[in-house]
Amino acid sequence: METAELLKSNNVKPTVVRMKVYNYLVENKNHPTADTVFKSLLSEIPTLSKTSVYNTMELLLEKHLIQAITIEEKETRFDADTSDHGHFKCTKCGAIHDFHADLRNLQSDLPYGFTVDERHLYYKGLCAKCK
Numbered sequence: 001m002e003t004a005e006l007l008k009s010n011n012v013k014p015t016v017v018r019m020k021v022y023n024y025l026v027e028n029k030n031h032p033t034a035d036t037v038f039k040s041l042l043s044e045i046p047t048l049s050k051t052s053v054y055n056t057m058e059l060l061l062e063k064h065l066i067q068a069i070t071i072e073e074k075e076t077r078f079d080a081d082t083s084d085h086g087h088f089k090c091t092k093c094g095a096i097h098d099f100h101a102d103l104r105n106l107q108s109d110l111p112y113g114f115t116v117d118e119r120h121l122y123y124k125g126l127c128a129k130c131k
């Protein structure tokens with residue numbers, strides 16, 4: 001689906017900034033921070049402000065079009081892949097890698113009556129390159 005259509009079907013007005021930010025996340029699967037997205041798009045959109053990037057992230061999160069990765073307390077990173085998967089952060093090079101994980105089965109021990117809105121699985125360690 002085209003980005004404009006995708007945003008519209010989720011009740012998001014497809015502005016240039018929103019489309020560029022969303023496309024950036026789809027094309028860059030390295031889980032960038034909002035700051036990285038801002039710096040990368042600045043050459044394309046010279047009028048871009050940090051606030052508009054942050055607001056766009058908030059909106060896309062609210063519509064479940066992207067997910068936030070809060071593996072580090074001080075650094076939120078973003079992912080356009082909203083399917084269930086785990087994130088592995090290499091403590092040496094700082095890269096965050098996706099890995100397959102059946103997150104739905106982690107729900108099984110929840111007390112009766114609880115419902116889940118989000119699932120996150122975070123691992124930290126060394127990637128094969130750094131090990």
Ligand SMILES: [Zn+2]
Nearest residue numbers: 090093127130
């Ligand atoms: Zn590494």
Ligand SMILES: [Zn+2]
Nearest residue numbers: 079081087098
């Ligand atoms: Zn991911």
